[in-house]
Amino acid sequence: MTDHTVHTEHFDKEAGKLGMWIFLFTEMFLFGGLFLVYAVMRAQYSEDFHTAAEELNTFIGTMNTVFLLTSSMTVAMSITAIQRNERRLALFLVSLTLLLAMLFMVDKYFEWSHEFEYGVYPGSDVLKNMPHGELLFFGLYFMMTGLHALHVFVGMILLTINFIRIRKGSINQENFLLLENSGLYWHLVDLIWIFLFPLLYLVS
Amino acid sequence: MKNKESHITGYPTYAYVLIILLALTTISVAATGYHLGAYTVALALLIASIKVATVISYFMHLRSESLFLKVAVSGVFLIFTLVIIITFFDYLFR
The missing domain is CATH 1.20.5 (Single alpha-helices involved in coiled-coils or other helix-helix interfaces)
Structure with missing residues (x-):
């Protein structure tokens, strides 16, 4: 080793973002497959899908849409804050996003526990005795919203990591790719809900 | 692309985008009150597509990519x- 060893860290922001988008494409197709099944089943059992969708609480669904859309705005704003070196504001906006995500999950908890009380849960006797189309609707409903809620949960972990990193200063005005990519992930969670909400709650 | 100042979107832009998204949600929910038959799903999907395009362009900054x-x-x-x-x-x- 000579004294002249120079460490050049290779960092390509464009590539980092592109990689995130490619990952998001795979996520889109993951949910896309479920949307495709939904579309075909709905075309075959439209009457049953109508009846089953009426069981869902549109108010809770609408509230969750408002929470997610607003949280998408706050996370987008947090990137602006970091770019302008307004660290405290960025921290506030990330925690606001986390709070809205938590409200979404609390809402989801009440919604699901209400359904479980009536015996509507995957594999229950109530579901087994339903017409075939309604059984399919609830199967897809639990699968799609469950997988989506899992993504919300992962997003919350990512946001928490970002919060800690902004506090420590490793995410700053010069280096905020992690926050940008986490933001992209969070928007994807929002995008999926934008389609899930009308298809599950508003089709009755 | 290289060494270019990264694009900064102002806070008001995001707030306007949210207002548009919430307005579209309201239209979508209100439309279920009317019995539009087969058009109900078509309208719901059309509104959802507009919302998705808005989120991708503004929140995900695709317009400046x-x-x-x-x-x-x-x-x-x-x-x-x-x-x-x-x-x-x-x-x-x-």
């Missing part, structure tokens, strides 16, 4: 639409 990424994202949506159309051709004309 490279042409390559714009083409890639449009391509993914195009492929998915084609998959749906082809699947339905199969089901309807079997």
